[in-house]
Amino acid sequence: TAPASLRVDAVEALIVDLPTIRAHQLAMTTMTKQSLVIVRVACSDGITGIGEATTIGGLAYGEQSPEGIQLAVATYIAPLLAGADAANPGAAMARVHRHVQGNSYAKSAVETALLDAQGRRTGLPVHALLGGAQRTALPVLWTLASGDAARDVEEGLSLIEARRHKVFKLKIGRRSLADDLRHVQAIRRGLGDEVMLTVDVNQAWDESTAVRGIAALQDMGVGLVEQPIDRRQHRALGRLAARFDVPIMADEAVHDAVDAFDLAAEAAADVYALKISQAGGLWPTLRAAAVADAAGVGLYGGTMLEGTVGSIAAAHVFAACPQLRWGSELFGPLLLTDDVVQARPVYRDFELQVPGGPGLGVDLDADKLAFYRRDRGPRPVA
Ligand code: MUC
Ligand code: MG
Known part of the structure; x- marks a missing residue:
C-alpha cells in the first residue's frame, strides 16, 4: 500500500x-x-x-x-x-x-x-515515463474535408505556404465512387503532383467498390488508403492489401495489441493508425505499437480530433514509439476555434513540437x- x-x-x-x-x-x-x-x-x-x-x-x-x-x-x-x-x-x-x-x-x-x-x-515529461522520446517533433498532416474541392485546394495551398502541413488526407466514402474520384482528382490537380495525398474511406465501401476505387486512386498517385471497408472484415482487407501496391492502413480495425496481432497474422494491413482512445490508453498504444514492430507493420499516429490535452497525450506516446514511419495527424487543436488550455500546441515547419516540461506540459485555463x-x-x- x-x-x-x-x-x-x-x-x-x-x-x-x-x-x-x-x-x-x-x-x-x-x-x-x-x-x-x-x-x-x-x-x-x-x-x-x-x-x-x-x-x-x-x-x-x-x-x-x-x-x-x-x-x-x-x-x-x-x-x-x-x-x-x-x-x-x-x-x-x-x-x-x-x-x-x-x-x-x-x-x-x-x-x-x-x-x-x-x-x-x-x-519528468510523460514521454520519459513511457521510456523516453525518440523524436521531439512529429510530422503532422492536415485533413481537407470541407466537402468542396475548390475550397480544399485553397486551404491546402495556404497551409503549404505557411509551412504548417505538406501532406493532406482526403475524406471520401460519403458520395458515389465516381463523385469521390472526381473530388480527389480535382484536389490532385489543384495541389500538384508533388504533394502527398492520402484518403480515408472510414469503412464506407464494400470490397468490390474498394477494388475499383483503390485501383483508380493508385493511378492518381494517392500514397495511402485508410480503412476502405468495414472494420470487422479483416480477410477482405487482407485481400486488398495483397492486391494493391498502394499501402492499406487499418484505423477503426486496429484498436489494441490483440487487433494488431490478428491483423498481422492475416497480413491484413501495411500500416496501423493507432489512437490512444481506441487502444484504451498510452501504455496500451505502446503495446499495439510493439506488435506492429514485431510484424513489420508501419505506424501512423492517429487522432480522434481531440483538443490540446488529448492530442498532446498522444504526442507523448508517438514520441516514444521506436518507429513512426508514416508520421501523424495530431492536428485536432487546429480544427477548434478555441480550447480550454493556457497555451495551445506549437506547430512549426510541418511538425508538432512535443512538450518537454513535467507531465503532459499542458495546463487547463x-x-x-x-x-x-x-x-x-x-x-x-x-
Ligand atoms: C479518422 O478516421 O481518421 C482523423 C483525422 C480526421 O480528419 O478524422 C479523424 C478520424
Ligand atoms: Mg481514419
Missing part, C-alpha cells in the same frame, strides 16, 4: 463543447463542434493530473459517446481509483482494466491524467473551462 501522502483523492469528468473552424465532413457525419471530456485526477500530495477523451460526432464514429464516457468515469472508474497509489499508474490502471470492460476512451483519459500527475510529481463546460447552462449569443 502507498504512503498516505500519495493516494488518489478524487476523479472527475466534465464535458466541454467547442466549435470547429469549419464543417468537417467524414463518411459517417459532418462535425461542426467537438465535445471533449476533460478528466481531472486529484492526488493527496496536492497534484492534479489531466486527461481527455473525445469522440467524433457523438456516437457516429465509434461505440462510445461523451456522455457515456463521463458516466463511466464518474460512476464506475472513480470509485475504483479512490485511495489507489497515485505514484503507480500501472497498478491503478490494472485495477480499472480488471473491473471495467470496454470503455477504452474513458480508460485512456484516466490513464493520461494519472501519468500527467506522476510526471508533474517527478518533474480555469476561465475557459468555466465558459465552455456544458453544465454551465446556456451561453449568451455573440
